[in-house]
Amino acid sequence: MPTQAQRRILSQLPAVDELLASAAAETWLAAHPRTLVLQAIRGAISDLRAHILTADTPEALDAAEAGMTAIEECVATHLAAAAQPSLRRVVNATGIIVHTGLGRSVLSAQAAAALHAAATGHCALEVDLESGRRGTRQAHLEPLLCHLTGAEATLVVNNNAAAVLLVLNSLAEDKEVIVSRGELVEIGGSFRMPDVMAKSGCKMVEVGTTNRTRLDDFAAAITPETAALLCVHPSNYRVVGFTERPSLREMAGLAAERGVLLLEDLGSGALEDLSQHGIGEEPMVQHSVAAGVDVTTFSGDKVLGGPQAGLIVGRREPLSRIRRNPLARALRVGKLTIAALEATLRLHIDADTAFAEIPTLQAVSTPAATVRERAEALVHALPPSVTDHSGASIVETVAHMGGGALPTQEIPSWAVALAPSAISPDELARRLRLAHTALVGRIRKDHLLLDMRTVADDELEAIVAALEEAFATR
DSSP states (O other): OOOHHHHHHHTTOOOHHHHHTSHHHHHHHHHSOHHHHHHHHHHHHHHHHHHHHTOOSHHHHHHHHHGGGGHHHHHHHHHHHHHSOSSOOEEEOSSEEEOGGGTSSOOOHHHHHHHHHHHSSOOOSSBOTTTOSBOOGGGGTHHHHHHHHOOSEEEEESOHHHHHHHHHHHHHTTSEEEEEGGGOOEEETTEEHHHHHHHHTOEEEEESOSSBOOHHHHHHHOOTTEEEEEEEOOTTOOOOSSOBOOOHHHHHHHHHHHTOEEEEEEETOBSSOGGGGTOOOOOBHHHHHHTTOSEEEEESSSTTOSSSOEEEEEOHHHHHHHHHSHHHHHTBOOHHHHHHHHHHHHHTTSHHHHHHHOHHHHHHHSOHHHHHHHHHHHHHHOOHHHHHHHOOEEEEEEEEEETTBOTTOOEEEEEEEEOOSSSOHHHHHHHHHTSSSEEEOEEETTEEEEEGGGOOGGGHHHHHHHHHHHHHOO
16 A cells, blocks of 8 residues: 555646546657557556655655656657667677677678668569560569579578478478488577478488488488488588588489489579688579579578578579469568669679678778778777777787578677776666667677678767766766
């Protein structure tokens, strides 16, 4: 039961109608729908009521009563929170280039422009403008993908897990698919290769061991019920030491000799040679096709640098069977994905253009010296209100590709290290996440690191503003 003092303060709480009739409400209603304003008013009153009911000392009661004068400010805070979109812009200073939690690849300016054009007007999604007849949405992407990969035919669905599921269901339902034990990966979330294979309706046959699988293991397991051999790129882990696996050409030769298909899930799916930038472990889609793989699947939003999509490329005959599967319609992509992906693929026609224009490839290929210059520019831009309390310094570190790709690859980088004097690094990280433009870094020991490899030059101003906001909070 409320005390007498609490009841006295509760009686001073304004009514909803009273706040709606206030001068402040005119400003709120001019900027927000009435429903949202009502929700904010009720939320502010509820907060004050809870504050009063939990006040159990004279000092706390005085503070609760004083809070009555700030109720309009409390309503404004509720309104700002309600109007803030849940899917907010974030500055990625983690050093993880393809960060799944932060939306993976950033689209190029060209892809963003194409997406905007498709979103804000009608487009020829499934109309052949030459004939005026019904067309296919895949026609916007297939010529580009065939040109870039060397494949005979292609299909795009909504993500790579969907691509793997669709391929297996179309080509091997109720049939055996042989896979190495060392490639039964879990990419993340609920994507476990054995589970996806089971859901597709095929019968998984494991061969070899975790670290060594030979061509003879596959050959011995093939039966009249075998539909395909499956190779899975271990995107997010590495087995090192005493290892062995047959080459794709050997696998393709065996598949052709025994009359079964060879399938490969590449995961990330690079279209550019990353070895020129010191990254040599990521296989290229073109190499898979050239080696004789019948159907290859990979992601559009990882190393390729486009929107979320699952890309299926390969020979014409198996692709025609995949297209006829009713699941292909259930998993198809919409006009926004097609627009952004087409623009991204066009950039890949020229490797130099791809590295210059696609943010994911820019982040991979930026020289470490340039990253350090970016860190120096940030430190020089920090005002005393930040530098006096942050202990900002520049430190050498390493970045990672992320997104389930290149797990052991370290990319030289530089970061601004913050060692706040009055709060913990964890509290600083929390405040930065809640800033007007959210900023996400990573904790290392007693420092919050802002890795500049994953930060664009035009984001430095937002970082400074977020830091000023965080250190202004007391």
